[in-house]
Amino acid sequence: MRRQPLLAVGGARAATVLWELGYGGRVVLLGAAEHPPYERPPLSKGYLLGDDPFEKALVHPLGWYAEHDVDLRLGVTATGLDTDAHVLTTSAGDLTYERLLLATGAEPRVLDVAEEADVPVAYLRTLEDSDRLRAAFGDGKRIAVVGGGWIGLEVAAAARTAGSDVTVFEMEDLPLLRVLGPTVAEVIADLHREHGVDLRLGTEVTVQDLEGADLVVAGIGVRPRVDLAHDGGLDVDDGVLVDSRLRTSVPSVLAVGDIANHAHPRLGRRIRVEHWDTAIKQGKVAAHNLAGGDEEYEEMPYFFTDQYDLGMEYVGRASAEDEVVVHGSLEDREFRAYWLSDGDVVAAMHVNDWDASDVIKEAVESGELPDEEA
Template sequence: MSIVIVGAGLAGATAATELREQGHTGPIVLLGSEEHPPYERPPLSKSYLLGEDPFEKALVHPREWYAEHDVDLRLGVTATGLDTDAHVVTTSDGDVPYERLLLATGAEPRVLDVAEDAGVPVAYLRTKDDSDRLREAFAKGRKVVVVGGGWIGLEAAAAARQAGAEVTLYETEDLPLVHVLGPTVAQVFADLHREHGVQLRLGTEVTAEHLEGADLVVAGIGVKPRVDLAHSGGLDVDNGVLVDSRLRTSVPSVLAVGDIANHAHPRLGRRIRVEHWDTAIKQAKVAAHNLAGGDEEYEEMPYFFTDQYDLGMEYVGSASEDDEVVVHGSLEDREFRAFWLRDGDVVAAMHVNDWDAGDVIKEAVDSGELPEDESD
């Protein structure tokens, strides 16, 4: 059985790896629009951007791995159309037939129109080439404006400050990350960046005047799933490609994973689309099993992490800013565990700089039970 994977990122490469490790011997074609072999994206805003790790450390595999495992890796190839009746993907390099298809086309940054229209230098952070541009621009004395106080914006601001740049960050909400973490924990990140010299402009809609004099504007206003290919194939699309609990699209021979997958989560009882490293890996493994004839549900809870200055954090679950938050430890010292409760059940948990807490927060979300406060 021939399997074609569109998207040579972390999810696509992980699926190809899992197929081979599970004994699939049929043809695998892995299509990627970038010229680089598949790589992980978190280092682009963390260790690679900071110059701490070489790019090779971010690669899923060395380039030769793909030929050695009979994976037909085609780089610099863009998929432009999909015919699910004929089982053919149209690409910039010709038609590619398939028996089973996996879409892992990822997401692309939302364009910051105010910066583009003003003609100021504007950069986004999605690819290695984007990260290379930021590394060159982040230098002592440079004036950097970051627009957006989400994870990418905050990580970019931290990297710029650590390189000695002057940084001003604009966020429309009253606190960065408030929709994800709620005001109590979001305040920790606001305080962290202020202490490291970032000028926070919160509750502020950025204008062209705000961007004047900047050496570089970094736009971190979110991403949108790349669904044009799915649209062309007639798949059901709504804030991503709609997939069932087994990651199957509205056409059973086509699966979708990663940033584009709007997934009917069996544990949460609702749809969720997650744009994080862990989901890309774990969904890809389940999808690989199902492409090869399996019938597995994807039921992992969302997980993500961040590193900013001397703060490291891991988060498990899915909370909203309206959920009750209980903190064990010290917000001021930035060493704590936080648990979000809804109707008395733990729906999400995180730790900051408490590296013994990984299993604790996961168990709390899995069980729904608040653990005892060990910091007392």
């Protein structure tokens, strides 16, 4: 019987689609954690805030896997890969496969200065990480966040909502400057200042800066987990190199999610996207190709965030140098923003304008700026 070992949340979505397709082979889903596969956005949003139960983050309840002929093996770590022999070595023994999907994700970059400081240091990647942060927040607790990216800012918002004193250290002149550019990044900075966050911008954090904190949260990005890919002789360069159909340099092995450095057919270049939505959607396309299909992955990157009373969605891929056109009110924090490169819309977002979800997606799909009243 054919076997399709899968890994992580992208693997869980692929397993779902394989079942929906009526795939007749055996599907094995491996996970190093003891929990069933879950989606990570709640770990820095609703779950971290205490608003949502963990069960809401599960891809499926535990019983779903056995009921749908998916061999779910929790607490099992993949330790080696022989792509010639089609053998995956794991902590629970060797596993042979016909086709393999790698969705090994990423791990937080270690902040050396935080590790050197005589204060507790935390990262946010797992359920246990989120539990630790939530337990550390509270009235009067001093939380230092190093890194003004999406994770750092969401943690800062959750900590302030819980009553903690929060300081954010960011090397750029504004949080999210490289992603949003100065016009929109200033809106995010003002939002946090209004909620009492001490933003230390354009500065490199020191050990002395962190002294006296009850907890330091390091949010300086992640590294793709590519040891298994290296072991299997796959081509690796800022992630695992995959083609437009998510196939690695060894056609029987596919890769999705944080590790996939993907030849995007519409963008005409490689991108590696570290967002939950991409892992899920790539997992679905990979499932079709694992089952013998020949689909390209053409979706544009998407993510969302909720911070205080601000909610937003973002589609596409822009740089800080791209022109930004804003429709709506930056001051009221209800607007749509469009990033243009050579006159084409390459990214778009809305802030607190939920009627605009389809509008911004269509703008990026077509490359055309909507005819809206600014």
